[in-house]
Amino acid sequence: MSDRLARCFARLRADNRAAFVPFITGGDPDRATCATLLRGLPEAGADIIEVGMPFSDPMADGPAVQASSLRALRAGTKLADVLALVADHRQHDPETPIILMGYYNPIYSYGVDRFLSDADKAGVDGLIVVDLPAEHDDELCVPALSRGLSIIRLVSPTTDDERLPTVLTNTSGFVYYVSIAGITGTKSADSAEVASAVVRLRRHTALPIAVGFGIRNAAQAAEIARTADAAVVGSAIVTTIQESLDDDGRATAHTVERTLALVRDIARGVHGARDS
Amino acid sequence: MTTANSFRTGPDENGNYGIFGGRFVAETLMPLILSVEKAWNIARSDAAFRAELDEYLRDYVGRPSPLYFAKRLTEHLGGAKVYFKRDELNHTGSHKINNCMGQILLARRMGKTRIIAETGAGQHGVATATVAALFGMPCIVYMGETDIARQQPNVFRMKLLGAEVRPVTSGSRTLKDAMNEALRDWVANVHDTFYIIGTVAGPHPYPEMVREFQSVIGREAREQMTEREGRLPDTLVACVGGGSNAMGLFHPFLDDKDVAIVGVEAAGKGIDTDAHAASLTRGRPGVLHGNRTYLLQDDDGQITEAHSISAGLDYPGIGPEHSWLKDQGRVSYVSATDAEALEAFQLCCKLEGIIPALEPSHALAHVMRMAPSLPADHIILMNMCGRGDKDVFTVAAAIGVSLE
Structure with a gap:
C-alpha cells in the first residue's frame, strides 16, 4: 500500500471516523478550474481524492459522470494533463492520497510502463481501472504493485464469496464496494444492505472498505460512514459542477465555490457520523 | 511471429486470440459473464440443445x-x-437471426426472462425482437438516435414485434454508443437479463459463441x-x-x-x-x-x-x-x-x-x-x-x- 494511504487510514482509525472521498474528473470543466478545485478539496474535508481520467466510452458510469468526462475531453484534456494536474497539486499538498479512476484504453494507448512511471512520479497513490477485472491482473495490476502503487478493486453485490478471494488477491490500499448493482449515480444505496455487505467483506479482507456509486448527500454519506471506512461521492459533485456552468458550458464565478460547499457539507456528514 | 498450425482452434480458455479478445469488463459483470460462459460450454456439447437449435433454424429461419x-x-x-x-x-x-436464435435458447436455459440488445442498422434488433416475440420475452433494443433516423423501417418493425426501442443520445449516437448503453442496462439488471450481442465482439465467450452460431x-x-x-x-x-x-x-x-x-x-x-x-x-x-x-x-x-x-x-x-x-x-x-x-x-x-x-x-x-x-x-x-x-x-x- 502507498505510504500516504496507510498513514491516512491509520489516522482515521485513531480518530474513529470514516474517510470522505470526493470524485472529480481531471480537466472538468477545464484544467485551471479543476486545479483550483483540487487545491480546495482537502481544506473542504476530503481525506482522499479520486480523480477521473476522462474516456470517450465510460461504460460503467451514469449520465452525470459521462457528461463530466465529455466536458473534460471537449476542453482538450489528455491523459498527460491529468497526470500534470496531480503533479502540480502535489507541490502544495504532499499528504492527501490521490487515486486515479478510469478505463484501460487511454492507459494502454499511453503505454502501461510509461503511465505507471509517470503516475508514480506525479504523486499518484492508487489506481482504479474499471474494465480490468482480476482475470487481467498481468496487464497493469502486477506491474503497478511492484512500483508501490495501490490497485483498488471494485467489488460489487454480484461478487459472491466464492469469487471474492480472486478479486481481493492483488487488491491493495482499500477495497471499493459498489453499493448498487448498476452504473454510477443512478440509484441510492440501501444502508442496511451496505452494512451487511461490509460485514461480509471484512470476513475476507483486513483492508479498509470504501463504499460508493449510490451516495448523493450528507445524510446518506453519514449512514454509510457508520459502518464503512470511507464514503465515495462522485455524481452529486460533478452534477454541481455542471449546474454551475454558463450556457456555453464554461466555468463561472460559482463553480468552485458551490462545488466546495457541497463537499464541505458531505464531509461534515461523514466526519460526524460516529459522534453520537 | 509464428504461424499457427490451425486457424480454427482459438480462443484459449480465457478468450484470447493471441493478444486480442479477453474479458475487459467491470467486476459487476464478471460473475455474469462467467455464468454465460459456463452455460454456453454445457449447451454447445449438448445434443438436445443442438437439435432444438437445428429445428428452429430449419423450420423458422428457413435454413x-x-x-x-x-x-x-x-x-x-x-x-x-x-x-x-x-x-x-x-x-x-439477414444472417443476424442465426445468432439470435442460438442466444435466446441459451438465455432460456439459463432461466433469464428479459432480453436486451444493441443495434446499428436494425437488422440485429429486428432479429432479436423476433426471437423475443417467438418466446414471449420482453425485449429492449438500444439504438443510436442517428441510426434511428436512417433506419426507420427497422425501427417500426421492432415495435411491431413488441420490442421497446430506446434511443441512445450519448456520443456519436450510433452502434458503439448503443453497445455502451446496453452494457449499462445489463450491469443494472444482471439478475434477470440476457444480453444478446449481435456480432463477434464483446467479452469472452461472446466472440466465440456468435462465431459458432454464425x-x-x-x-x-x-x-x-x-x-x-x-x-x-x-x-x-x-x-x-x-x-x-x-x-x-x-x-x-x-x-x-x-x-x-x-x-x-x-x-x-x-x-x-x-x-x-x-x-x-x-x-x-x-x-x-x-x-x-x-x-x-x-x-x-x-x-x-x-x-x-x-x-x-x-x-x-x-x-x-x-x-x-x-x-x-x-x-x-x-x-x-x-x-x-x-x-x-x-x-x-x-x-x-x-x-x-x-x-x-x-x-x-x-x-x-x-x-x-x-x-x-x-x-x-x-x-x-x-x-x-x-x-x-x-x-x-x-x-x-x-x-x-
Whole structure:
C-alpha cells in the first residue's frame, strides 16, 4: 500500500471516523478550474481524492459522470494533463492520497510502463481501472504493485464469496464496494444492505472498505460512514459542477465555490457520523 | 511471429486470440459473464440443445439458405464465377437471426426472462425482437438516435414485434454508443437479463459463441459448393463491420490453405479521410466493449467516431478474431467506399433482381473490382448477408431521388 494511504487510514482509525472521498474528473470543466478545485478539496474535508481520467466510452458510469468526462475531453484534456494536474497539486499538498479512476484504453494507448512511471512520479497513490477485472491482473495490476502503487478493486453485490478471494488477491490500499448493482449515480444505496455487505467483506479482507456509486448527500454519506471506512461521492459533485456552468458550458464565478460547499457539507456528514 | 498450425482452434480458455479478445469488463459483470460462459460450454456439447437449435433454424429461419450462381453478374464482370450465399433470404432478412436464435435458447436455459440488445442498422434488433416475440420475452433494443433516423423501417418493425426501442443520445449516437448503453442496462439488471450481442465482439465467450452460431453459413456453403462444383471456392468475400457474417462464412474454411479469404471494411468517404469505419486498415489495437481489438482511436486512446453509409458497418471496432486473422496474415482485409457500395447496390438490383443490403454491397463492390481480371474457372463465393429493403430510403437520398 502507498505510504500516504496507510498513514491516512491509520489516522482515521485513531480518530474513529470514516474517510470522505470526493470524485472529480481531471480537466472538468477545464484544467485551471479543476486545479483550483483540487487545491480546495482537502481544506473542504476530503481525506482522499479520486480523480477521473476522462474516456470517450465510460461504460460503467451514469449520465452525470459521462457528461463530466465529455466536458473534460471537449476542453482538450489528455491523459498527460491529468497526470500534470496531480503533479502540480502535489507541490502544495504532499499528504492527501490521490487515486486515479478510469478505463484501460487511454492507459494502454499511453503505454502501461510509461503511465505507471509517470503516475508514480506525479504523486499518484492508487489506481482504479474499471474494465480490468482480476482475470487481467498481468496487464497493469502486477506491474503497478511492484512500483508501490495501490490497485483498488471494485467489488460489487454480484461478487459472491466464492469469487471474492480472486478479486481481493492483488487488491491493495482499500477495497471499493459498489453499493448498487448498476452504473454510477443512478440509484441510492440501501444502508442496511451496505452494512451487511461490509460485514461480509471484512470476513475476507483486513483492508479498509470504501463504499460508493449510490451516495448523493450528507445524510446518506453519514449512514454509510457508520459502518464503512470511507464514503465515495462522485455524481452529486460533478452534477454541481455542471449546474454551475454558463450556457456555453464554461466555468463561472460559482463553480468552485458551490462545488466546495457541497463537499464541505458531505464531509461534515461523514466526519460526524460516529459522534453520537 | 509464428504461424499457427490451425486457424480454427482459438480462443484459449480465457478468450484470447493471441493478444486480442479477453474479458475487459467491470467486476459487476464478471460473475455474469462467467455464468454465460459456463452455460454456453454445457449447451454447445449438448445434443438436445443442438437439435432444438437445428429445428428452429430449419423450420423458422428457413435454413439452409441457398447457394446461388449469379450468372448475369458473372457475365457482366467477364471473369471469375460469382456465387452468393443467400443469407438475405433468412426470416427477418439477414444472417443476424442465426445468432439470435442460438442466444435466446441459451438465455432460456439459463432461466433469464428479459432480453436486451444493441443495434446499428436494425437488422440485429429486428432479429432479436423476433426471437423475443417467438418466446414471449420482453425485449429492449438500444439504438443510436442517428441510426434511428436512417433506419426507420427497422425501427417500426421492432415495435411491431413488441420490442421497446430506446434511443441512445450519448456520443456519436450510433452502434458503439448503443453497445455502451446496453452494457449499462445489463450491469443494472444482471439478475434477470440476457444480453444478446449481435456480432463477434464483446467479452469472452461472446466472440466465440456468435462465431459458432454464425458458422452454419460456412458449413452449409462448403457442402453446397462441393456438391455444385465438386470443389471448394477459390476466394471468399464478405463485408466486415463487427464481423459476424464474415466470421460465419470464413471460419469453416480457415484451414483450407488454397481458399483465399477477403474481408471488406467500410471506407466511408475514403480511408484517407476522417469519415470511414476501417478499423483494421486504419486503426490500432486497443480495449473497448470487453475485448482487445483493432479500434479507431485518437493519439490519446479516445475512441473516434466511425462513418459509413451502412449503419451496420458504422462501428469503430471489429471482432477480436478478425484482428488476429489479420495479424496472422490468413485473411486479407480491404475496403470499399460509400460510393463503390452504392454502385454495387444498383448493379445487383438490375442484373440479379436482388436488392442487397448496403452492408454486403461493400463485399460486392470488392467482387466487382477483382472478378474481371480473374480466369473463368476461378470461383468467388460472396456472402449476401442481408437484403436491402431497409436501405431504400438511404439509397434514394444518396443518389438524389426524392420519395416524398
